[in-house]
Amino acid sequence: MNEGRPKALRIKEVADLVGISVRTLHHYDEIGLLTPDEVTGSGYRLYSNENLETLQQILFFKELGFPLKKIKEIINSPSFDREEALTLHRKMLLEKRNRLDQMIATVDKTIQYAKGEIDMSNKEKFEGFDFSENPYEQEARERWGDEAVDKANAKAASMTKEMQENFNNLYRKLADLRHESPSSEESQAAIGEWYVLLNKFGHYSYDAFKGLGQMYVDDERFTKNIDKFGDGLAVFMRDAMGIYADNHKK
Template sequence: MAMQVKEVASLAGISIRTLHHYDDIDLLKPTEVTESGYRLYVEDDLEMLQQILLFKELGLSLKEIKAVIYDPSFNKQEALELHQQLLIEKRNRLNRMIAMTEQTIKSMKGEKPMTNKQRFEGFDFSENPYEEEAKKRWGNEKVNEANKKVRGMTKGEQADLAAEANEIYKKIAKLMNQSPSSESVQKAIQEWFHFLNRNFTTYSPEAFKGLGELYIQDERFQKNIDQFGEGLAEFLKEAMGVFADSLLNEEKQ
């Protein structure tokens, strides 16, 4: 039985805007569209949506997901088996951290002592997705420059900086009913671009666009940004891409 976009959004726990966006970029187009313009999704569409959301959980960008799922060699079963394996690994790591936390609470209550080694079991900082991806895209110098600048600030300065960033997020969130390429959205993105360059490090158009990609690839970024509006990280990524491409075109002229 075909489902309308509102029903699918509720079922999958995503926004209607997200489904509209997937349609607009040809990532997930509904099988049917009524004469009245209603999008209708069938079981195959839901199966594809599940794959998209699983790939997002693994940190892939929508562009990367589109390339994968529409590749002629794409095998749905193999992909699901890989998803399962990676999710199990993630669950095991979380279980170790939960066990460590429970043991720490018991130790604090005096119920069961724990060793220093047990206190840190479950932690794994061998790889930071954001740092690794940022270093790969922009080089160690850029990342270290930004980190050093933030560490050199007082707590008050860091709080002021965060407040200014949050205001820009709120401003852009109010514009999500418009196209990412609209004049008002691009004006707000320009403000974001200058804010980052003024307070952190110098971002080239390519680096700025890459940063937008990280907003949806790194779940910490996405969770923080989406608190200002569901789907804001994705919207911000698209708008930053438009802005960066515009700067690159200007440079070519």
């Protein structure tokens, strides 16, 4: 009998067990997020039980919206405590569930309202929506300090619906151009409008503008939000912003 240490799993077995792709596991290995404990002479990756526990942690963090770069920093930290992390996961997932339950209830009420079965107040139509939490805020505070973030929050709070629509319209305009060259006259004119609009809410030097464009691609949360307007928009904006900044610094 083979007792004690659990049998190591090959990459295909792990993928089938978890329900993710082999390519995803390869990617996690390539970026140093999850490296299998053993690779055989034939090149087979073998995942230990400890590897599976780490993968579970990664997927919990990913479910809660953490970018892979941040997950890697967290789980590789000497102060990382698995039990403490699980407690945090549970708390955050319960909060997420509560909010989703509220939104489901709002959907159910709205269906009944649409059928003429019940009355529904304007307040009830928006129960469950919560835009008060900003997932970037803590990271921003660590990077730029409280004062800068507080000023940015004050600016954002004062943004009218008209201003927000200006942002969305410009995103759509840029999305329509994303298959063009980022250096074209039309692309550069549109990204110039983006530079002007951003500077109404803060002060961006050309270097900062270029750096912001790079962040649109480096941080998958930004990429996901921007690419809602069109696949590849974040990359296009990064390239166009870099060209715009370089041209205007000359």
